[in-house]
Amino acid sequence: MPITPRAADYNQWYLDVIDQGGLVDDSPVRGCKVLKPHGYGIWEEIQRDLDRRIKETGHVNAYFPLFIPMSFLSREAAHVEGFAKEAALVTHHRLRARKDGRGVEPDPESVLDEPLVIRPTSETVIWHMYGRWIDSWRDLPLLINQWANVVRWEMKTRPFLRTTEFLWQEGHTAHATEAEAREEALRMLDVYAAFCAETLALPVVRGRKSSVERFAGAVDTYTIEALMQNGWALQGGTSHFLGQNFAKAFDVTFQNQDGVRDLVWATSWGVTTRLVGAIVMSHSDDAGLVLPPKVAPIQVVIVPVYKTEERSVVLEAVERLRRALGVRFRVKVDDRDHLRPGAKYFEWEQKGVPLRLEVGPRDVAKGAALARKRSGGDKFPVPFEAAEVLVGEVLDAMQAELLARATAFRDARTTSVSSLEELGERVESEPGFLRVPWGGDDADEERIKEATKATLRCHPLESESVAGLTCPLTGKPAREWALFDRAY
Amino acid sequence: MPITPRAADYNQWYLDVIDQGGLVDDSPVRGCKVLKPHGYGIWEEIQRDLDRRIKETGHVNAYFPLFIPMSFLSREAAHVEGFAKEAALVTHHRLRARKDGRGVEPDPESVLDEPLVIRPTSETVIWHMYGRWIDSWRDLPLLINQWANVVRWEMKTRPFLRTTEFLWQEGHTAHATEAEAREEALRMLDVYAAFCAETLALPVVRGRKSSVERFAGAVDTYTIEALMQNGWALQGGTSHFLGQNFAKAFDVTFQNQDGVRDLVWATSWGVTTRLVGAIVMSHSDDAGLVLPPKVAPIQVVIVPVYKTEERSVVLEAVERLRRALGVRFRVKVDDRDHLRPGAKYFEWEQKGVPLRLEVGPRDVAKGAALARKRSGGDKFPVPFEAAEVLVGEVLDAMQAELLARATAFRDARTTSVSSLEELGERVESEPGFLRVPWGGDDADEERIKEATKATLRCHPLESESVAGLTCPLTGKPAREWALFDRAY
Numbered sequence: 001m002p003i004t005p006r007a008a009d010y011n012q013w014y015l016d017v018i019d020q021g022g023l024v025d026d027s028p029v030r031g032c033k034v035l036k037p038h039g040y041g042i043w044e045e046i047q048r049d050l051d052r053r054i055k056e057t058g059h060v061n062a063y064f065p066l067f068i069p070m071s072f073l074s075r076e077a078a079h080v081e082g083f084a085k086e087a088a089l090v091t092h093h094r095l096r097a098r099k100d101g102r103g104v105e106p107d108p109e110s111v112l113d114e115p116l117v118i119r120p121t122s123e124t125v126i127w128h129m130y131g132r133w134i135d136s137w138r139d140l141p142l143l144i145n146q147w148a149n150v151v152r153w154e155m156k157t158r159p160f161l162r163t164t165e166f167l168w169q170e171g172h173t174a175h176a177t178e179a180e181a182r183e184e185a186l187r188m189l190d191v192y193a194a195f196c197a198e199t200l201a202l203p204v205v206r207g208r209k210s211s212v213e214r215f216a217g218a219v220d221t222y223t224i225e226a227l228m229q230n231g232w233a234l235q236g237g238t239s240h241f242l243g244q245n246f247a248k249a250f251d252v253t254f255q256n257q258d259g260v261r262d263l264v265w266a267t268s269w270g271v272t273t274r275l276v277g278a279i280v281m282s283h284s285d286d287a288g289l290v291l292p293p294k295v296a297p298i299q300v301v302i303v304p305v306y307k308t309e310e311r312s313v314v315l316e317a318v319e320r321l322r323r324a325l326g327v328r329f330r331v332k333v334d335d336r337d338h339l340r341p342g343a344k345y346f347e348w349e350q351k352g353v354p355l356r357l358e359v360g361p362r363d364v365a366k367g368a369a370l371a372r373k374r375s376g377g378d379k380f381p382v383p384f385e386a387a388e389v390l391v392g393e394v395l396d397a398m399q400a401e402l403l404a405r406a407t408a409f410r411d412a413r414t415t416s417v418s419s420l421e422e423l424g425e426r427v428e429s430e431p432g433f434l435r436v437p438w439g440g441d442d443a444d445e446e447r448i449k450e451a452t453k454a455t456l457r458c459h460p461l462e463s464e465s466v467a468g469l470t471c472p473l474t475g476k477p478a479r480e481w482a483l484f485d486r487a488y
Numbered sequence: 489m490p491i492t493p494r495a496a497d498y499n500q501w502y503l504d505v506i507d508q509g510g511l512v513d514d515s516p517v518r519g520c521k522v523l524k525p526h527g528y529g530i531w532e533e534i535q536r537d538l539d540r541r542i543k544e545t546g547h548v549n550a551y552f553p554l555f556i557p558m559s560f561l562s563r564e565a566a567h568v569e570g571f572a573k574e575a576a577l578v579t580h581h582r583l584r585a586r587k588d589g590r591g592v593e594p595d596p597e598s599v600l601d602e603p604l605v606i607r608p609t610s611e612t613v614i615w616h617m618y619g620r621w622i623d624s625w626r627d628l629p630l631l632i633n634q635w636a637n638v639v640r641w642e643m644k645t646r647p648f649l650r651t652t653e654f655l656w657q658e659g660h661t662a663h664a665t666e667a668e669a670r671e672e673a674l675r676m677l678d679v680y681a682a683f684c685a686e687t688l689a690l691p692v693v694r695g696r697k698s699s700v701e702r703f704a705g706a707v708d709t710y711t712i713e714a715l716m717q718n719g720w721a722l723q724g725g726t727s728h729f730l731g732q733n734f735a736k737a738f739d740v741t742f743q744n745q746d747g748v749r750d751l752v753w754a755t756s757w758g759v760t761t762r763l764v765g766a767i768v769m770s771h772s773d774d775a776g777l778v779l780p781p782k783v784a785p786i787q788v789v790i791v792p793v794y795k796t797e798e799r800s801v802v803l804e805a806v807e808r809l810r811r812a813l814g815v816r817f818r819v820k821v822d823d824r825d826h827l828r829p830g831a832k833y834f835e836w837e838q839k840g841v842p843l844r845l846e847v848g849p850r851d852v853a854k855g856a857a858l859a860r861k862r863s864g865g866d867k868f869p870v871p872f873e874a875a876e877v878l879v880g881e882v883l884d885a886m887q888a889e890l891l892a893r894a895t896a897f898r899d900a901r902t903t904s905v906s907s908l909e910e911l912g913e914r915v916e917s918e919p920g921f922l923r924v925p926w927g928g929d930d931a932d933e934e935r936i937k938e939a940t941k942a943t944l945r946c947h948p949l950e951s952e953s954v955a956g957l958t959c960p961l962t963g964k965p966a967r968e969w970a971l972f973d974r975a976y
Contacts, residue, residue: 025620027553027613029553029556032554035551037632044549060528061529061532062522062523062528063531064522065517065520066554066606066637066639068517070593070594071591073592084582086581087583089580089581090576091580092577093576094575095573095575106577106603118578125517128516129513129515138826151554153582336626
């Protein structure tokens with residue numbers, strides 16, 4: 001199936017790339033997608049790399065229940081406000097046969113005393129547990145992460161970017177001091193930013209959210225914002241300084257070193273399967289998926305090319321090559337007999353495999369495979385003898401190339417606007433990170449969103465002074481830099 | 489806190505070991521436990537090792553939705569019969585503020601058209617998807633595994649062994665022929681048995697379940713059965729040959745090589761966090777947890793021992809040792825200043841860390857740490873120079889020792905019974921695998937369970953002929969060997 005070109009219809013292109021790339025499929029449940037092996041494989045590589053980074057910064061993993069008592073959500077006022085409208089609720093625990101013999105129905109005698117919410121995020125249940133685990137300053141900091149599924153009932157869904165059920169990691173930490181908790185929130189933001197750049201080839205802007213866009217229950221929300229090829233922004237992950245809000249809600253205190261009881265300080269931070277969508281939209285092209293080598297489930301595909309009588313000599317060379325490369329790389333040999341080489345090239349291109357190696361009888365004779373990078377360029381020979389080293393270099397170069405390309409695009413599309421009118425026009429004609437010395441308040445921000453569809457993505461952490469500048473969107477004196485853009 | 493000795497109260501011992509070992513805690517939701525970092529860490533090691541084995545046998549991972557439409561369960565008659573009584577049901581998708589201002593309640597306007605079952609197992613939703621993915625013999629075999637949480641509403645729970653929510657992997661495969669599917673079901677049983685022996689130091693008996701104990705929807709259920717220290721059996725995992733039952737229920741056919749459409753053959757297989765309970769009960773002792781080195785989240789704990797003025801010289805040696813061992817092993821340095829060494833030894837013993845290394849000023853002078861194996865024996869020196877090699881040998885030896893010990897116990901407790909009376913007595917006085925040349929039917933099996941609390945654990949795959957033998961429990965001619973025991 002051909003893929004709609006980006007220029008023709010960017011949204012359809014995204015759906016086509018995902019579909020032809022074999023990443024997801026519709027499930028029988030509204031808003032829930034099936035992550036097919038190739039799509040889930042990208043998530044596995046994300047998990048492997050990010051989990052290492054989370055552990056290297058001193059965190060350990062644990063697992064908390066899927067179910068949250070309904071009353072827990074109400075304990076923190078902003079939190080319940082934020083999540084009540086998308087809460088999936090378990091109310092019964094048994095099915096019974098229908099009297100008319102047509103299937104089953106919820107057994108009315110199995111109604112729960114209190115409904116259970118499927119976790120939309122786990123602050124409440126985790127802070128309930130932290131209340132049991134924290135008693136003294138010696139119990140702090142508590143640095144726990146969880147890999148889990150969460151559910152937020154979404155009316156408008158888009159694969160990877162917004163689905164009712166999604167996969168994520170959520171870190172939840174408890175600290176003795178405000179300074180330490182604030183430092184942790186920023187540390188994890190940096191971990192995310194480094195992970196995105198180094199592993200996903202995604203350059204991100206680190207920033208602070210406005211109060212309008214803040215997490216329900218946070219004092220400060222930090223974000224990493226990436227720019228997609230259509231110029232729209234995508235929030236890649238968030239890290240929250242929660243102050244003492246959840247400690248108050250769940251009465252979590254500790255005895256400090258002076259023997260006085262004090263409320264505990266908190267952070268939480270998470271990234272989700274939406275990162276897979278960010279990768280797809282940042283790097284792919286009109287021929288389909290392009291995957292950064294570090295997260296490609298298959299890094300190298302070897303396609304043997306032969307007529308029947310050449311089969312054994314070719315397959316023998318291919319098997320030697322596979323073994324040589326298999327030690328360091330994720331390698332697939334496509335030895336399907338019922339497909340022609342051209343059909344295989346087409347399929348692996350659509351699946352975004354970074355490097356293809358063709359091996360025919362002439363290549364065997366020459367002692368070199370013919371290679372093609374998914375990111376473009378001419379075919380080139382890869383001598384069997386030097387394959388492991390050369391493939392490593394090619395994949396590293398491709399990883400760097402994708403990051404450089406995305407960074408150049410991001411930088412070119414980071415510009416200023418000098419009026420509200422210009423913002424409105426630019427968001428339509430050439431969206432991107434639109435820099436503004438911002439002086440507005442929440443009401444201004446909401447009004448601009450209504451008028452232009454642009455949202456205040458973040459206040460970048462690294463910004464110059466705005467002293468003396470006037471906000472072009474509100475005419476008020478500027479307080480700090482802001483990036484505006486349309487966003488997913 | 490002291491641990492109740494096994495001889496005094498085996499059940500309380502199990503709960504104490506888990507509690508003092510820091511493996512789980514009660515959650516605010518009935519029947520759901522929190523897996524604390526040390527408990528979840530064991531599961532992470534299980535995942536890492538088993539995931540590799542599952543992939544080495546040609547399977548790939550994917551992710552299917554948490555929610556299953558209620559009507560899907562009814563499609564397979566035996567399946568709904570087996571799971572209807574423990575189904576958690578989502579019926580609403582929104583909360584609203586209560587009129588009395590006291591918290592929130594399910595919004596009656598958000599009732600779902602069809603309730604959703606939280607997956608108790610995923611055959612139904614997966615076979616619905618397989619119906620979309622399978623069309624030709626070229627699409628087969630389809631070999632997919634999923635790591636996920638599942639929910640079965642349990643009235644009587646026990647940490648790890650039986651909880652409402654638990655973690656597991658579930659493999660679901662589709663095949664063109666019955667022979668291939670039967671082979672796959674047995675192959676995965678062998679993968680489980682090898683994994684248990686090699687990684688968990690758990691010797692298991694591979695067998696086939698009786699029809700009474702068969703999985704709801706299976707044609708044949710295979711099982712691995714382990715023996716706990718109290719002589720009770722524990723089902724460690726199951727592998728099902730599902731025949732064409734789910735293909736029929738979800739209308740999944742394929743065009744075979746002769747151009748004819750045929751129903752697809754299926755297997756499914758899974759192991760759960762209950763394996764952590766099996767490890768605990770097989771290897772631990774009255775001092776607490778004993779963990780096989782291969783799944784211990786911390787394999788080596790180093791405890792520095794010093795007076796204030798010796799601190800820097802000791803910690804320097806400890807840090808060198810940590811770095812030398814950290815390359816190959818999971819190492820923890822316990823440098824907490826507010827605890828005495830004795831308290832630390834006690835804590836790490838209760839947490840089952842396989843090897844403890846003490847380093848004091850005299851040890852630094854001698855160039856060797858003082859080591860103690862969690863499985864017993866005298867302390868012995870570990871020269872810093874040879875630490876990596878020596879620790880590797882000690883951990884390997886301990887892994888082998890635990891398996892040998894458990895195997896010897898299992899073999900000693902595998903015996904015959906010659907009458908129903910003896911079965912009843914033995915199950916009370918000295919339970920174990922009780923071998924019987926079995927000739928009974930389902931009714932006999934149910935009657936024996938009522939009378940003795942013993943269940944037919946399995947028909948062992950490796951058994952001699954029963955030709956000419958009479959079943960001592962029923963007086964009928966024996967058909968095949970069976971193991972009876974009390975079970976978790």
